[in-house]
Amino acid sequence: AQTVTQSQPEMSVQEAETVTLSCTYDTSESDYYLFWYKQPPSRQMILVIRQEAYKQQNATENRFSVNFQKAAKSFSLKISDSQLGDAAMYFCAYRSPTSGTYKYIFGTGTRLKVLA
Amino acid sequence: DTEVTQTPKHLVMGMTNKKSLKCEQHMGHRAMYWYKQKAKKPPELMFVYSYEKLSINESVPSRFSPECPNSSLLNLHLHALQPEDSALYLCASSAAGTGEEKLFFGSGTQLSVL
Numbered sequence: 001a002q003t004v005t006q007s008q009p010e011m012s013v014q015e016a017e018t019v020t021l022s023c024t025y026d027t028s029e030s031d032y033y034l035f036w037y038k039q040p041p042s043r044q045m046i047l048v049i050r051q052e053a054y055k056q057q058n059a060t061e062n063r064f065s066v067n068f069q070k071a072a073k074s075f076s077l078k079i080s081d082s083q084l085g086d087a088a089m090y091f092c093a094y095r096s097p098t099s100g101t102y103k104y105i106f107g108t109g110t111r112l113k114v115l116a
Numbered sequence: 117d118t119e120v121t122q123t124p125k126h127l128v129m130g131m132t133n134k135k136s137l138k139c140e141q142h143m144g145h146r147a148m149y150w151y152k153q154k155a156k157k158p159p160e161l162m163f164v165y166s167y168e169k170l171s172i173n174e175s176v177p178s179r180f181s182p183e184c185p186n187s188s189l190l191n192l193h194l195h196a197l198q199p200e201d202s203a204l205y206l207c208a209s210s211a212a213g214t215g216e217e218k219l220f221f222g223s224g225t226q227l228s229v230l
Contacts, residue, residue, distance in 0.1 A: 033217045043204055045159070045221035091158055095217055102147055102172055102212060104219060106158035 002027045004094050006107035013082045014115050020067075021077045021110045023092030033095040034068070034075045035104070040088040048090070051075065079112075087114045122207050122222035130230050131197060137225045139190040139207030147171075147212035148190040149219070150182060153204040165190060166212060197229045 003026045013019035025034070036048040051059045051068050058066050063080045079086055092107040120141045129135050139148065147166050151159035164172035165184040173182075179201075181193040190207055207222040 035218065037219075037221075042223070043153075043226075044223045045206065045208075045219075047218055047220075050218055089156070093219075097217070102149070102164040102166065102210075103161060109156070109158055111156075 002029075002032075002094050002096065002105050004092055004105050004107040006092055006110050008110045009108070010111045010113070012113045012115055013079070013086075015082055015084060017082055018078060018080045019082055019112065021079075021090050021092075021112065023075045023077070023107055025073050025075065025092075025094050025105075027073070027094065027096075029096055029098075031097050033097065034066075035093040035095070036064070036066070036075075036077045037091045037093060037106075038086075038088045039091065039109075040085075045091075049077065082114050084114050084116060087112055120207055120209055120220050120222035122205075122225055124225060125223065126226045126228075128228045128230060129194065129197065131199070133197075134193070134195045136194065137192040137205055137207075137227075139192075139222055140188055141209040141220070142188055143209060143211070143220065144187075145209035145211050145220070146187060147210045148184060149208040149210070150190070150192050151206040151208065153206055153224075155204075159206055163192075194227075197227075199229050202227055202229045 005024045032053045034051045038046045065078045067076045089109045091109045094105045123138045150162040153159045162176045163182040168184045183191040204224045206224045208219040
């Protein structure tokens with residue numbers, strides 16, 4: 001069975017600085033999807049970034065980028081030029097591409113604090 | 117329209133009440149989900165509907181009863197809940213099977229059971 005591990009329960013970053021959140025996963029599949037979701041205090045889950053495992057190029061979305069290391073089964077999120085609005089809970093998630101499989105496996109989350 | 121709309125946003129109910137949570141999306145997604153989330157924890161999958169049929173029931177107690185009347189609507193009927201059922205209930209949808217895999221979440225219903 002697949003697992004997702006986020007080893008940092010809490011992280012802090014100074015406004016305008018860069019922070020990296022870690023995520024590792026375990027799977028025997030060769031193709032899959034990986035995601036980072038953000039959950040601010042409003043508790044709305046927002047997709048930050050998505051990576052397809054067969055794509056070697058790391059996904060980027062504005063100030064957010066990932067470092068996808070397939071062999072190491074690592075999927076870290078880098079937030080550049082951190083802003084106060086980035087303060088949130090961040091969840092890493094895995095999804096199998098198998099047709100008929102609907103389960104998204106979430107990590108335990110990392111709480112990010114942004115210091116002014 | 118890339119929204120998943122959930123109502124109500126907040127709900128307080130007694131243990132003998134019957135209530136329903138509603139979820140709606142107009143993105144043409146054929147997979148719809150109910151998640152339960154406790155504070156500071158990841159979402160826990162409860163149910164998945166695919167093409168309006170129940171595909172996954174994660175051994176959820178029968179006091180929770182899902183319903184998918186059509187491809188845009190998802191309900192969660194609640195009856196005889198326990199205080200430990202107090203949580204944030206999140207609805208989500210996805211275009212499953214299209215290669216565009218990602219979950220779109222609603223803003224949730226904060227449920228308190230007294």
